[in-house]
Amino acid sequence: MDMAIIFLIILGIIILALAVLNVFLIKYSYRANQKIDELLEKGKIKDFKDIFLSQKEKNDGLEKDIKDAFSKIKDLENTCERTIQKIGIVRFNPFNDMGGNQSFIIAVLDNQNNGFLISSLFRKEGSRVYTKAIKNGKSDHTLLKEETEAIEKAISSKK
Numbered sequence: 305m306d307m308a309i310i311f312l313i314i315l316g317i318i319i320l321a322l323a324v325l326n327v328f329l330i331k332y333s334y335r336a337n338q339k340i341d342e343l344l345e346k347g348k349i350k351d352f353k354d355i356f357l358s359q360k361e362k363n364d365g366l367e368k369d370i371k372d373a374f375s376k377i378k379d380l381e382n383t384c385e386r387t388i389q390k391i392g393i394v395r396f397n398p399f400n401d402m403g404g405n406q407s408f409i410i411a412v413l414d415n416q417n418n419g420f421l422i423s424s425l426f427r428k429e430g431s432r433v434y435t436k437a438i439k440n441g442k443s444d445h446t447l448l449k450e451e452t453e454a455i456e457k458a459i460s461s462k463k
Contacts, residue, residue, distance in 0.1 A: 385415045392457030394450045398425055411454040417441035419458075421451055 343355065390413040395405040406426040413419035421443070423434040436445045441459055443451075 387414060388412055388419070389415050390417070390419075390458040390461050392454040392459070392461060394454040394457065396450045399427065409448070409450050409454040411438065411451070411458040413438060413441075413455070413458045417455075417459055421447075421454065423448070423451060 390411075392411040392413075393408060395408045397405050398407050408424050410422045411419065412422070417438065417440055419438045421434075421436040421438060423436070425432045425434070436443045436447070436451070438455060441455060447455075
């Protein structure tokens, strides 16, 4: 009789342990099913093959978008090479009889040192403005010392 009671107690413990395990497995299964439903978009997708195909389509779209973005970045880099990036300014007095440095030269260059010079010479009779083209940091025209200085300032302004 004692053996039967011990056997029933052990059997009760095993049944209780199995019941706890069963509750745990039901809860785990419920969470897994929720995640699967989310993955399958609440039943819209019936097959894992559809999931993989939809992911491939999304990835292909993202790859195309990334290629487009890199292409646009490259275009912007090419455009930036030809935009004004360097400026050098020199003020000076070309005539000893005038007071102050009222004349000036502005060198405006892109990344390849192409651009132009604007020279303004101030005199008693009036002011004169001249421009000279610059190609690779040089001009086909004779440059004043101040114009060369303005080009050098512009070239060294962005490094």
